[in-house]
Amino acid sequence: MSQHSFTVPWAPRKPRRYTGVRGLIVAIARLAYTVFGPIVRRFPSACFFGAVLTVILAVWAHALLFQFAEDCVNSTKYDINRRDSGVLPLLGTEYPLTIAELKNGLAKPTAAKGAGLPSAVAGVLAYVVWIAQFEQARDLAAIAGIIGFISLVPMYTIWWERKVAGRIQSRLGPMRVGGWHGWSQSLADGIKLIGKEDLIPEGADKPLFILGPYIAFVSAICAFIALPFGTYWVFRGLDVALIFILAMMGVEVIGVILAGWASNNKWSVYGAMREACQMVSYEIPMGMALLIPIMCAGTLSLTGIADGQGAWAGQKDGWFSWLAFHNPFTFAACFTYYTASLANCKRAPFDLPESESELVAGFHTEYSGFRWSLFFFAEYASMFVVSGLAVILFLGGWHSPLPASWGASLPDNLIGRALEGVLISGPLWFIAKAGFLLYVQIWIRWTLPRIRIDQVLYACVQVMLPLTMVLLFCNTLWEIAVTQSPTFATLSGLLGYVLGLIGAVMVLGFIGIMLYGRLHRWRLVGKLGIKHFPGS
Amino acid sequence: MRAKEHNVSPHAATPQGRKNLAHGASRGLRGATIPPSPVGAEEGTCVHTPLRGSDVAAQREPRACALGYLLSPLTGLVRARRTWFTLPVLFVGVLACPVIAAAGASGPETLKIVPSELPEAIAFYAFAGVAVVSCLGIAVTGNIVRMATWLFATLGSVAALYFLLAANLLGAVQLIVYAGGTLILIIFGVMLTSKSPWARFDAKRGELIAAGVVCLVLFGALAMMLTSTAWPQGDPTTPTMQENASVATIGEALLTTYLLPFEVASVLLLAVMIGAAFLARPEKE
Numbered sequence: 001m002s003q004h005s006f007t008v009p010w011a012p013r014k015p016r017r018y019t020g021v022r023g024l025i026v027a028i029a030r031l032a033y034t035v036f037g038p039i040v041r042r043f044p045s046a047c048f049f050g051a052v053l054t055v056i057l058a059v060w061a062h063a064l065l066f067q068f069a070e071d072c073v074n075s076t077k078y079d080i081n082r083r084d085s086g087v088l089p090l091l092g093t094e095y096p097l098t099i100a101e102l103k104n105g106l107a108k109p110t111a112a113k114g115a116g117l118p119s120a121v122a123g124v125l126a127y128v129v130w131i132a133q134f135e136q137a138r139d140l141a142a143i144a145g146i147i148g149f150i151s152l153v154p155m156y157t158i159w160w161e162r163k164v165a166g167r168i169q170s171r172l173g174p175m176r177v178g179g180w181h182g183w184s185q186s187l188a189d190g191i192k193l194i195g196k197e198d199l200i201p202e203g204a205d206k207p208l209f210i211l212g213p214y215i216a217f218v219s220a221i222c223a224f225i226a227l228p229f230g231t232y233w234v235f236r237g238l239d240v241a242l243i244f245i246l247a248m249m250g251v252e253v254i255g256v257i258l259a260g261w262a263s264n265n266k267w268s269v270y271g272a273m274r275e276a277c278q279m280v281s282y283e284i285p286m287g288m289a290l291l292i293p294i295m296c297a298g299t300l301s302l303t304g305i306a307d308g309q310g311a312w313a314g315q316k317d318g319w320f321s322w323l324a325f326h327n328p329f330t331f332a333a334c335f336t337y338y339t340a341s342l343a344n345c346k347r348a349p350f351d352l353p354e355s356e357s358e359l360v361a362g363f364h365t366e367y368s369g370f371r372w373s374l375f376f377f378a379e380y381a382s383m384f385v386v387s388g389l390a391v392i393l394f395l396g397g398w399h400s401p402l403p404a405s406w407g408a409s410l411p412d413n414l415i416g417r418a419l420e421g422v423l424i425s426g427p428l429w430f431i432a433k434a435g436f437l438l439y440v441q442i443w444i445r446w447t448l449p450r451i452r453i454d455q456v457l458y459a460c461v462q463v464m465l466p467l468t469m470v471l472l473f474c475n476t477l478w479e480i481a482v483t484q485s486p487t488f489a490t491l492s493g494l495l496g497y498v499l500g501l502i503g504a505v506m507v508l509g510f511i512g513i514m515l516y517g518r519l520h521r522w523r524l525v526g527k528l529g530i531k532h533f534p535g536s
Numbered sequence: 537m538r539a540k541e542h543n544v545s546p547h548a549a550t551p552q553g554r555k556n557l558a559h560g561a562s563r564g565l566r567g568a569t570i571p572p573s574p575v576g577a578e579e580g581t582c583v584h585t586p587l588r589g590s591d592v593a594a595q596r597e598p599r600a601c602a603l604g605y606l607l608s609p610l611t612g613l614v615r616a617r618r619t620w621f622t623l624p625v626l627f628v629g630v631l632a633c634p635v636i637a638a639a640g641a642s643g644p645e646t647l648k649i650v651p652s653e654l655p656e657a658i659a660f661y662a663f664a665g666v667a668v669v670s671c672l673g674i675a676v677t678g679n680i681v682r683m684a685t686w687l688f689a690t691l692g693s694v695a696a697l698y699f700l701l702a703a704n705l706l707g708a709v710q711l712i713v714y715a716g717g718t719l720i721l722i723i724f725g726v727m728l729t730s731k732s733p734w735a736r737f738d739a740k741r742g743e744l745i746a747a748g749v750v751c752l753v754l755f756g757a758l759a760m761m762l763t764s765t766a767w768p769q770g771d772p773t774t775p776t777m778q779e780n781a782s783v784a785t786i787g788e789a790l791l792t793t794y795l796l797p798f799e800v801a802s803v804l805l806l807a808v809m810i811g812a813a814f815l816a817r818p819e820k821e
Contacts, residue, residue, distance in 0.1 A: 208685060215688075239783055243708040250716020254688055257723050261681055269727065276724040280717065300783050 044179025069132035102126035142235045146224045154380035155186040161442045168446040196369035203264040212259030213374035216252050220381040223248040227388050228303045229427040230398045241302040253279045260363035271362025275353035278343055285464040286340035292333040292475045293323045293393040306397025317403035322396035325500040329475035334394040336468050341386035348445035352453055387437035398430040660700050666693040680726050691715045705783050
C-alpha cells in the first residue's frame with residue numbers, strides 16, 4: 001500500500017465524465033492548466049504583471065486597429081476607391097469598402113503613406129479592416145471590453161480587499177494560489193462558486209429570487225455604458241451620462257430589494273428594507289453633491305466635465321485645474337459625495353444591508369453559488385462606478401497631475417502618443433485614480449465599525465443633507481458673484497492654489513505614512529509577515 | 537419497529553415531507569411547517585398558514601384587478617398557475633412584435649420600415665412588446681411585489697423606447713425618477729405595511745367594473761388622439777433634432793418659456809412635502 005491510498009467504508013464514486021460542450025470546456029480548462037500551471041509556478045509575479053501589461057497592450061492595439069479602419073474609410077491618406085452602394089441586410093449598415101478595394105488600396109503606394117504594404121500583409125489586413133469598419137464590430141468589441149473589465153475588477157478588488165484586510169489585521173491574506181501573493185485566489189474562488197449547488201429555498205418566490213441578482217448585475221454593467229475612461233474611451237457618450245449612471249445605481253437597488261424579499265427569510269427582508277431606506281435617503285445628498293461640480297463645469301456630459309479640467313478656463317493647468325480645488329465648496333463636496341457614495345454602494349460603515357454579525361448576510365443569506373457571486377460582481381462594479389464618478393467630477397478625470405500643456409510638446413507619432421497616454425492623460429490614469437479611491441473604500445471598511453441604522457439615517461437627514469444644501473447654495477453664490485467679478489477673480493484663483501496645495505499635502509502625507517509603515521513594518525506584523533512582504 | 541415508525545412518518549409519505557427532508561431544515565418537525573413570515577406577522581398567527589400563496593389562491597376566487605376580467609383567458613392561465621404555459625405564451629407575444637414589424641415593411645407607406653433602420657425597428661417593437669406584456673402582467677398578477685416587478689419591466693422598456701427615439705434626457709429621467717425612486721418606495725411601502733409576504737391585491741367586482749370603464753374611456757381617448765394628431769415627421773438623429781432634445785435646450789425652455797408651469801409643479805411638490813411632514817410628525821403630548 002502506498003502512502004496515499006486508504007480504504008473508505010462507502011463505495012468509491014466514479015469520476016464524472018463530461019461530454020459535448022461541457023466536455024470541450026473541461027478539456028480546454030485541463031489543457032490550460034497543463035500548459036500554464038508549470039509556467040505560473042515557475043514565474044508567478046512575472047505572470048501577473050505580464051498579464052496586466054498584455055491586457056493594456058491588447059486594448060491599445062484594438063484602439064489602433066479601429067483608428068486605422070476609420071482612416072481607411074474616411075481619409076484620403078489611404079487611396080481607396082470608394083463605391084457608394086447598397087446596404088447590408090439586417091445590420092443596417094452601408095458597406096463602404098469591399099475586401100478587394102481594401103486589398104488594392106493597402107497594397108498601392110501613395111504619396112501620403114509612402115510604399116504600399118506587401119500584398120500578403122495587405123490581403124490579411126484587408127479582412128481585419130473590413131470587419132473593423134462596421135460600427136457593430138466596434139460595439140461588439142466595446143461590449144466585450146466592458147464585460148471583461150467588469151469581470152476583472154471585482155475579481156482583483158476582492159483579492160486586494162482580502163490582502164488589505166489581512167495587513168490591517170496583522171495577517172498575510174491569501175498567499176498561496178497562483179504563487180505571487182495569491183494573485184489567482186479569486187479565480188479559484190470563482191471556479192468553486194460555479195461548481196456549487198444552486199439552492200433555492202422552498203418558501204422562496206422563485207421567479208423573483210432568480211430575477212434579483214440579474215437586475216443588480218445588469219444595471220451595474222449598464223452604468224459602464226455611459227462611464228468614460230478617456231476622451232474617446234466611452235461606449236456611448238451620452239449628454240445625460242451622469243443622470244443615466246445615477247439611474248442605473250438606483251435600479252441596482254431594486255435587484256437587492258427583490259432578492260431580500262423573495263428569499264422569504266426575515267434576515268433577508270431586514271437587509272432589503274435597510275437597503276431601500278438607506279438608498280432612498282442617501283441618493284439625495286449624493287445627487288446634490290454632484291450638482292456642485294456640474295454647476296462649475298456647465299454640462300452634464302461626463303466627457304465634457306473631465307475634458308474641461310485638463311486646462312481649466314485656460315489659466316490653471318494640471319493638478320490645480322481639478323474641480324476639487326476649484327473653490328472651497330467643491331473641495332468639501334468631494335468629501336460629502338464620497339461619504340454618500342459609500343452608503344450608496346453599501347460599503348462599511350454603511351454596510352447594514354448585509355451586516356454579517358446581525359443579519360447573517362442580509363439580503364443574500366439564501367443565495368449560493370453563481371447567483372451569490374453576481375451580487376458581488378454588482379457591488380464591486382458599482383464601487384468602481386462611484387469612484388470613477390468622483391474621479392471624473394472632482395479629481396480631473398483621465399488627466400495626470402502634470403500640466404496638460406506638456407502633452408503638446410510631445411511628437412505626434414506612436415511613441416509620442418504612448419508617452420502622452422502614460423504621462424499626461426489617458427485611461428490608465430483614470431483607472432489608477434479610481435483604483436486609489438477603491439483602495440480608500442477598502443481601507444475605510446476595515447478601519448471603521450459599522451454604525452446603527454438610526455445613526456445611518458441621522459447622519460443622512462440631519463448632517464449630510466443640510467451640509468450639502470449649504471454647500472450647494474454657497475457654491476451658487478460663489479459661481480455667480482466671485483467667479484464672474486474681476487475684483488475677486490484673483491482671490492478665487494489664489495484660493496484654488498491654496499486648496500490644491502492642501503490636497504497635495506494630503507496625498508503626500510498619505511504616501512509618507514505609507515513609506516513610514518513600510519520602513520517600520522516589523523512593528524506591525526511578526527517575522528512571518530516580513531519574510532513574505534515584497535522586497536524583503 | 538423502527539421501520540414501521542419510519543413508514544408512518546409524514547416525511548416519507550408526503551412529497552412535502554420528502555422535500556423538507558432533503559432540505560434538512562425541518563427534519564424533526566411532524567407537520568410540514570415552514571418558518572413564519574418575516575414581517576408584520578404576530579407570533580403564532582402565521583405558523584399554520586401555508587406560505588405559498590398559490591395553494592390557497594388556486595381555490596379562491598381569482599382576484600385580479602382592472603383588466604383581469606376583460607382578459608379572462610389570460611387570467612384563467614394565471615389562476616391555474618400554469619406558469620410553464622403562460623411564460624412561453626408571453627414570450628412568443630414579445631417575439632411576435634418584431635415579426636409584425638418586419639411584416640410592416642411591406643405594408644402601408646406610413647408604416648414602411650427602411651431597411652437601414654431595421655435593427656432600430658426590431659428593438660423598438662420588441663421593447664414595445666415588453667411594455668405591453670408587462671402592463672398586462674401588472675393587471676393580471678395578484679401579488680403586489682410581483683406587480684411592482686412587472687411595473688419595473690414596463691418603466692424600463694418605456695425608458696428604452698425613449699433612448700431608441702434619441703430622447704436621452706427623458707429616458708434617463710424616467711429611469712431615475714420612476715424605476716429608481718418611485719418603484720423602490722412602492723416596494724418599501726409594501727414591505728412595511730403588508731401582513732404577509734404573499735399579500736394579494738384584492739379588488740371588489742364593482743371596483744373592477746369601474747376600473748375597466750375608466751381604462752376603456754382612457755384607451756379610446758388616447759387612440760383617438762393618436763390617430764387624429766398630425767405628428768411632426770423628422771429623423772431624430774439629425775443635428776437639429778439632437779439639438780432640440782439636448783439637456784441645454786430643454787433646461788433653457790423650462791426656465792424661460794415654460795417657467796410658470798415649472799414653478800407651479802415645484803410649488804405642488806412643496807405642498808406634498810409639507811403635507812407628508814404634517815402627517816408624519818409625532819403627536820403632541
